[in-house]
Amino acid sequence: MMRMKIKYVDPRIENGMIDKVNQALLEGRFGPGENVRKLESEWMAYCSTKYAYACNSGTSALMTALYALRIGYIGGGSLKDEVVVPAFTFIATPNSVVMCGAKPVFADITVSDFNIDVEDVRRKITVNTKAVIPVHFAGLMADMGPLIDLCEDKDIPIIEDACQAHGAEWIDDNNKSHRAGSLGRVNVFSLQESKNMNCGGEGGLITIPNDDDVAERCRCFIDQGQDSHYHHTIFGVNFRLGEVFGVIARGSLEQLDKNNAKRRKNAEYYSMNLDEKKYILPKEAHNRRSVWHLYIIRVRDQSKRSEVIKKLTDAGIEFGIHYDPANHLQPCYSQSDFGRNVNLPVTEKLGKDVLSIPVHHHLKKEELEYITEVLNSV
Ligand SMILES: Cc1ncc(COP(=O)(O)O)c(C=O)c1O
Structure with a gap:
């Protein structure tokens, strides 16, 4: 056997993207512009959601989702707020909950798919539970049916952590297919280099299937809380995605x-x-x-x-x-x-x-x- 050298992650710039990146740079388009806005509408169409917003990482997408749902001390909730998450995930999932001033409550996973165990979620829910975050692990969506039933019954929002699952599908009992990111109240993706879709740096996407208020809070939060230029209606941060990353992410989506x-x-x-x-x-x-x-x-x-x-x-x-x-x-x-x-x-x-x-x-x-x-x- 001849020895080879094989990479575990191998991101490359493809599909004429270098020219488009150069063009954006030469024209001095650095901040979020046409490509970032187009990326958002293309991702919205891909996931069949009413809204999609680009931001600068999967972690910031998670924090935006939690903030938009008013979970945790930072978003206007309480330090007692709890969010049920798996522990078998990249640490960004529970860390985002902590950074929003809430408590991550760890649930176990099932051996068959490594995804969150709905029965354990049921055991972990308390009066303080404000959301459940299923992580679609390794590209396979969590079995959303039983989780949606449980969360609807308890009136708890789901935030899909789809950072590892761009384009993954779950098929419901009526044989209808749903893409990752189309089922929770707010859902998140990472565009980091190892992901199936990337942006040539750090980036993220947020999808909101149909909640107008939550969508508006997401849009404003990632841009210093402003709803229009220098008019700040909520507290916010700079989680904006740069234009060059938007160019590369669009090429990767193609x-x-x-x-x-x-x-x-x-x-x-x-x-x-x-x-x-x-x-x-x-x-x-x-x-x-x-x-x-x-x-x-x-x-x-x-x-x-x-x-x-x-x-x-x-x-x-x-x-x-x-x-x-x-x-x-x-x-x-x-x-x-x-x-x-x-x-x-x-x-x-x-x-x-x-x-x-x-x-x-x-x-x-x-x-x-x-x-x-x-x-x-x-
Ligand atoms: C499941 C999961 N959630 C969140 C993240 C955080 O994404 P990012 O690294 O873009 O902040 C990742 C990234 O690896 C992830 O795999």
Whole structure:
């Protein structure tokens, strides 16, 4: 086997974007302009929502969503406000809740899809619960039906964290497909470099399916709370997206479905060729269509994960671990009231055996074969 060097994340500028970036720069268009506004309307159309706003990261999109829903001390709520989140996510999800002056309450996940466990959400809801944030993990949406039923029953808004799920779909009981970002009251995406859709830097998107008041609060919050030039109706921040990032994000959106299809092919290759005696492979649920942001295998004998990691490292193959330790075990949480005494058996068990292997759309057939051969040889 000839040694290769394979990247885990491989963002590139494609599709004539350099010319468009140069044009924006040469014309001195730096702040949010025509391209950012077009990105918003294109994303709105893609997700079938009434509103979409661009901002400068997935984290700022989450904070905007919470603020717009008046959750937490900062948004006009209370320090007692609670938001139920999974701990098996990038730490930005609970951190955003803390930064808005509210309390993240961690719920466990289900072993079949790594997504938030609705029964555990039910157990974690209290009189102080102001929102639930399902994270569409690794490109596969959470099973939204039972969650929507629960939250409607309790009158609690859902904020979809779709930072890893651009274009993912959930199919309801009437066989109607819904894209990620079209179901919660306010929903968020990241455009950071590792994501299926990116902007050549840091960026984010917010979608609001139909709530006019919440949409207006989002629009103003990311622009210092101004509803018109120098007229500030609410408190706000500068979370604006620069024009060049808007140009690149629009180019990336044009390629999104094609690139997601390539990721699907890569995932299919692994699913057919990786040795299931050694690894538990990810499965797509019958009512959901993943966009394979991550391809996460589980090493059946968890004591062998370090051996697998060494093999990959020696073979020049980059990998990731999502997520060990999970958020509630990170020092900032485990040493605070938010994480102390929190037990999440499934989250903790999965953290010990997961391993994310490259699945991005630039992978070549010989690279997929090489990765598979290295993994199967352990
Ligand atoms: C699930 C999830 N939520 C939030 C974020 C935060 O996005 P950003 O890095 O753009 O702030 C990420 C980014 O990795 C993420 O994966």
